[in-house]
Every structure is written in structure tokens, then in C-alpha cells.
Amino acid sequence: MKRTSENARSSSERDRPYFIKGWPFLGQLPALANDLIGSLRRFAERDDRPVEFKIMTSNAYLVSSPDGVKEVLTRGEPDFTKGILTSSMKAAFGDSLALENGDEWRRKRKLLQPLFLKKSVQAWRPIINSNVDLLVERWSHRDAEGSVVNISTEANHLILDIMTTIMFGEDMSSERAQAASEAVTSINEALFGVFCRSFVLRGSFQNSKLAQGKKFRNALKKFNDIVDHSITSSTAQATSTLIDQFRLLKSSDGDQLCEKEVRDEATAFFFAGLETTANALVWAFYYLASHPNFADRIAAEASQLSESHLPDFDEAERLPFTHAFVMETLRLKPPAYALERRASSETKPVQGCPLRKNATVILSPAVTHRQTEYWEEPDKFCPDRFESGSKSPQHQFAFFPFGGGARKCIGMHLALMEVIMTIARCAQKFEFRLVDGQTVGDKVGVTLMPDRDIQLILRHRRPS
Numbered sequence: 096m097k098r099t100s101e102n103a104r105s106s107s108e109r110d111r112p113y114f115i116k117g118w119p120f121l122g123q124l125p126a127l128a129n130d131l132i133g134s135l136r137r138f139a140e141r142d143d144r145p146v147e148f149k150i151m152t153s154n155a156y157l158v159s160s161p162d163g164v165k166e167v168l169t170r171g172e173p174d175f176t177k178g179i180l181t182s183s184m185k186a187a188f189g190d191s192l193a194l195e196n197g198d199e200w201r202r203k204r205k206l207l208q209p210l211f212l213k214k215s216v217q218a219w220r221p222i223i224n225s226n227v228d229l230l231v232e233r234w235s236h237r238d239a240e241g242s243v244v245n246i247s248t249e250a251n252h253l254i255l256d257i258m259t260t261i262m263f264g265e266d267m268s269s270e271r272a273q274a275a276s277e278a279v280t281s282i283n284e285a286l287f288g289v290f291c292r293s294f295v296l297r298g299s300f301q302n303s304k305l306a307q308g309k310k311f312r313n314a315l316k317k318f319n320d321i322v323d324h325s326i327t328s329s330t331a332q333a334t335s336t337l338i339d340q341f342r343l344l345k346s347s348d349g350d351q352l353c354e355k356e357v358r359d360e361a362t363a364f365f366f367a368g369l370e371t372t373a374n375a376l377v378w379a380f381y382y383l384a385s386h387p388n389f390a391d392r393i394a395a396e397a398s399q400l401s402e403s404h405l406p407d408f409d410e411a412e413r414l415p416f417t418h419a420f421v422m423e424t425l426r427l428k429p430p431a432y433a434l435e436r437r438a439s440s441e442t443k444p445v446q447g448c449p450l451r452k453n454a455t456v457i458l459s460p461a462v463t464h465r466q467t468e469y470w471e472e473p474d475k476f477c478p479d480r481f482e483s484g485s486k487s488p489q490h491q492f493a494f495f496p497f498g499g500g501a502r503k504c505i506g507m508h509l510a511l512m513e514v515i516m517t518i519a520r521c522a523q524k525f526e527f528r529l530v531d532g533q534t535v536g537d538k539v540g541v542t543l544m545p546d547r548d549i550q551l552i553l554r555h556r557r558p559s
């Protein structure tokens with residue numbers, strides 16, 4: 096379906112969002128439940144301004160054009176607060192940064208921001224390096240001529256190991272690390288169910304035990320016990336773990352996080368940073384395996400750096416092609432495929448269209464990143480479009496895998512460092528091919544992931 100053109104609309108139509116009729120009572124719920132991203136892409140084709148639809152009794156809008164995305168993300172509060180799905184996570188992740196609004200959000204962002212600046216995250220580089228080294232070492236014992244690896248499992252373990260070490264330190268016992276890993280896996284598996292139940296139950300049931308489910312509650316309790324143990328056994332003098340650093344934070348006016356806040360942030364950061372980064376890495380390996388020519392360019396770029404450990408560097412500057420390759424991966428497969436906001440009574444019109452109070456506003460990188468108006472051959476994997484000097488993206492908000500405005504992902508520099516370093520080092524040492532006959536599709540859960548575990552053939556790279 097073609098978008099409605101400006102001229103084809105009467106002036107009164109131009110002042111209100113395009114409305115898409117759905118089923119009685121259910122609205123667009125069946126379409127969204129059947130194919131979430133596909134439905135949003137079809138909605139976006141109707142109009143380049145906010146498109147209105149119903150999800151059961153709720154009003155919702157998809158804002159897909161970069162101009163509209165910019166308005167929503169940069170205006171922020173009081174026009175837009177975090178939405179209903181986000182607040183459904185409160186029982187799980189407490190009053191943590193990602194879920195807060197208003198003064199509490201501002202207070203926490205101010206306290207936490209310094210730990211995640213580009214220069215601060217360099218402190219975690221050795222942790223990333225040593226974990227990637229272990230992976231490379233393990234793979235180097237495999238058959239040089241080819242063996243099959245489950246890259247989904249490998250990437251998830253790698254990011255989990257990195258995050259566990261950053262959060263809890265090197266000294267965590269192997270049993271405790273194993274218990275943390277099992278709890279995290281169970282929580283991740285149950286999280287999307289919690290999202291969906293909270294959305295359907297709403298109101299006072301939204302954060303109820305029923306909405307959370309037993310599996311989720313048990314796994315969360317296990318994980319919280321591990322965090323609590325780590326907090327109580329920490330002397331808060333060494334600054335080695337992220338939990339220690341959360342405890343030591345102090346703003347210029349003496350503000351600090353209390354023990355409960357440290358625990359909520361620890362849990363929330365773990366989950367905000369884990370599945371997103373692991374899936375970005377899985378997709379990056381997938382594109383590495385399906386585009387050997389790009390893999391060769393990454394290997395050549397990485398080989399110019401030190402042999403054993405990649406030294407301190409700004410990834411975007413020192414590995415420009417690898418950086419562009421990861422950006423293109425995030426364009427086509429953005430792990431955070433949809434962001435959600437809630438319109439308030441004070442919300443000013445978006446792209447000239449008034450929005451209803453309390454409506455859900457959806458912004459979707461998975462939709463906007465493929466719009467033909469802003470991307471040439473949008474479905475093609477083409478890292479060159481992100482190399483310096485290229486014209487893409489043609490609009491600052493045509494590409495927003497980490498969100499934008501004041502609530503832009505605080506963990507962006509850490510995530511990029513993890514993915515770029517891993518891809519550069521692995522491509523330098525190995526060649527990857529997709530196991531024949533594998534067709535990989537998308538699956539939407541809390542993040543956008545492959546619909547099956549991806550199997551790759553791994554070969555030792557021969558010196559060129």
C-alpha cells in the first residue's frame with residue numbers, strides 16, 4: 096500500500112493521525128500478535144505521520160518518520176514518559192534508571208552517567224579482551240579445516256561471562272557464576288511472557304504475581320540473592336566491580352544510591368545489557384558468515400593492530416570498517432526493535448497531529464531503519480553506507496538503535512566495544528560460513544533475535 100501523499104489529504108485530514116480500523120474489542124492485537132514487526136511496517140506504509148490504531152481498549156500510535164521520532168525522543172518529559180510495558184517491569188527491576196520517570200530518573204542518570212562515558216568504559220577493556228582470548232584459544236583447538244559451532248550459544252555465553260565479571264568481579268566462585276548464569280537464562284526466557292501478561296492484565300494486576308508467573312519469580316529471587324551476597328561481601332573500598340562502583344557513587348551535592356537502589360540497578364543493568372548485546376553479536380556473526388568479502392576486510396583491518404591483544408583504541412577510529420559493519424548489523428537487526436512512550440495530557444502535537452492523552456506511542460528502529468525515503472536498497476546488507484564520507488543516514492533519526500535524546504542507551508559505548516572487539520578478533524583468526532541449507536528468520540521477544548540457533552562452520556584463517 097502506498098503512503099497517503101500530502102496533497103491527497105484534505106486540510107482537516109492533515110491535522111489528525113491516519114486511523115487504521117481493527118477488530119471490535121481486540122483492535123490490532125491479532126495482527127500484532129501474529130507478526131509484530133511486519134504489521135508495524137504495514138502501518139507505516141499508510142502515512143508518514145503518526146498512524147493511530149487500537150490495541151484492545153488502548154489507543155496507540157506508530158511514529159515512523161525520522162522527523163516524528165526526533166520530536167518524541169528529544170522532547171521527552173513532560174510530553175512523553177516511559178510507557179505501560181516498561182512500568183510492568185517495576186516488580187522485577189524495582190525503581191531502576193531504565194524504568195523511572197521525572198526527578199528520580201534525572202537523579203539516577205546524573206549519578207550513573209559518569210561510569211558509562213566513552214572514556215570510563217575503557218576500564219572494562221581488559222575484561223572483554225581476556226574473555227575473547229579464552230574463546231579464541233578454545234576455538235583454536237578445533238579442526239583447522241572446519242567444525243560446526245552453535246554461535247547463538249557461544250555469543251550468549253561470552254556476553255554473560257563479560258557482564259558477570261564486570262558486575263561481580265573476577266573472584267566469583269564457579270558455582271556462584273554457574274547459578275547466576277542459570278538464573279539469568281531462566282529470567283530471559285520468562286521475560287517476554289511477563290511483558291505480554293502485564294499488558295493484557297493491566298491496572299492493579301499489572302505487577303501482580305499472576306502477571307509475573309512462578310518461573311520468573313523463582314529465577315529472579317535466585318539472581319537477587321546472588322546480587323545481595325555480592326553487596327554484603329563487598330567492602331566497597333576496592334573499585335573493581337560495577338556493584339562496588341554503584342555503592343561508591345556520590346554526586347557533588349553528596350547524593351548516593353541506597354542499598355536497595357544498588358541492588359535494583361545491578362539487576363536492571365544486567366538485563367538491559369545482556370540480551371541486547373548478545374543478540375547484536377549473534378547477528379554480526381551471521382552477517383560475517385554470509386559475507387566473506389566483508390569478513391576479509393575486517394580481518395585485514397584487525398591485523399594491522401597488535402597481534403595478541405588489541406590495544407586501547409577508539410573502535411570507530413581505529414577499526415572504521417568493523418565499526419561500519421556493526422552499525423549496518425544494528426540497522427537491519429536492531430535488538431531493541433521497538434521503544435514505547437506514553438503521551439500525557441500536556442503532549443503537544445507530533446508532526447502537527449494531536450495525540451490522545453495516555454495513548455501508547457511506539458517508535459520502531461526495525462521500521463524506520465528500512466524506509467526507502469532514507470535508505471537506498473534498505474534490505475541490502477551494505478556496511479559501506481556507514482563509512483565516513485558516505486551520505487547515510489540521511490537524517491539523524493533515521494537510525495536510532497540505541498534510542499536518542501536524554502534517555503539514549505547509557506550502555507552504548509560498552510556494548511559497541513564488546514561487539515566490535517569480538518568481531519574484529521574472531522574474524523582475524525577464523526573464517527565462518529553458514530551451515531548449508533540454514534534459513535534464519537526473525538523472532539521477536541524482549542529483543543529481536545534469530546528464530547533458531549545459528550550454526551556456523553568455523554575454519555582457521557590462513558595467513559594471507
Ligand code: HEM
Pocket residue numbers: 192193194204363364365367368369371372375429430431434435495496497498499501502503504505506507509510511
Ligand atoms: C547492542 C546493545 C544494546 C542496545 C541495542 C541497547 C538499546 C537501548 C535502547 C534503544 C535504549 C533506549 C530505550 C528507550 O528510549 O525507551 C536503551 C536504554 C538503556 N540501556 Fe541499552 N542497549 C544495549 C546495551 C546496553 C548495555 C550494555 C547496557 C548496560 C550495561 C544498557 C543499559 C541501558 C539502560 C540502563 C537504559 C535506560 C537508560 C535511561 O532510561 O536513562 N544497554 N538501550
